[in-house]
Amino acid sequence: MRRGVSAPAKHLELCDSADIAPGTALKVEIGDLVLAVFNIDNKFYVIDDQCTHGPGSLSEGYVEGDIIECNFHGGQFNIRTGEVVLPPCMVPIKTYLSTIVDGKVTIEV
Numbered sequence: 001m002r003r004g005v006s007a008p009a010k011h012l013e014l015c016d017s018a019d020i021a022p023g024t025a026l027k028v029e030i031g032d033l034v035l036a037v038f039n040i041d042n043k044f045y046v047i048d049d050q051c052t053h054g055p056g057s058l059s060e061g062y063v064e065g066d067i068i069e070c071n072f073h074g075g076q077f078n079i080r081t082g083e084v085v086l087p088p089c090m091v092p093i094k095t096y097l098s099t100i101v102d103g104k105v106t107i108e109v
């Protein structure tokens, strides 16, 4: 049985997909969110920009396949799943479901 009524999902338009070359990332600030948008083989993935370990900005990290390495202490996350790949990060990074709508990367929040 469902309890309560959840708020309808809100679509946020982040950027033009053409603005992000394959293998790179773009930092996008929208409302209270600071996000890193990645292009991996022309599929787009969105995660929180701030590393869960500290102040590192993941959009400024090093992309290797579907792994992002934080440029602060070298911790790594899987961009697709948010799972930690390499310490010192211990907490997964939040991921957002993204879709392309009219050439724009969008997420639901």
Ligand code: FES
Residues within 6 Å of the ligand: 051, 052, 053, 054, 055, 056, 070, 071, 072, 073, 074, 075, 076, 088, 089
């Ligand atoms: S701030 Fe990212 S690994 Fe420490």
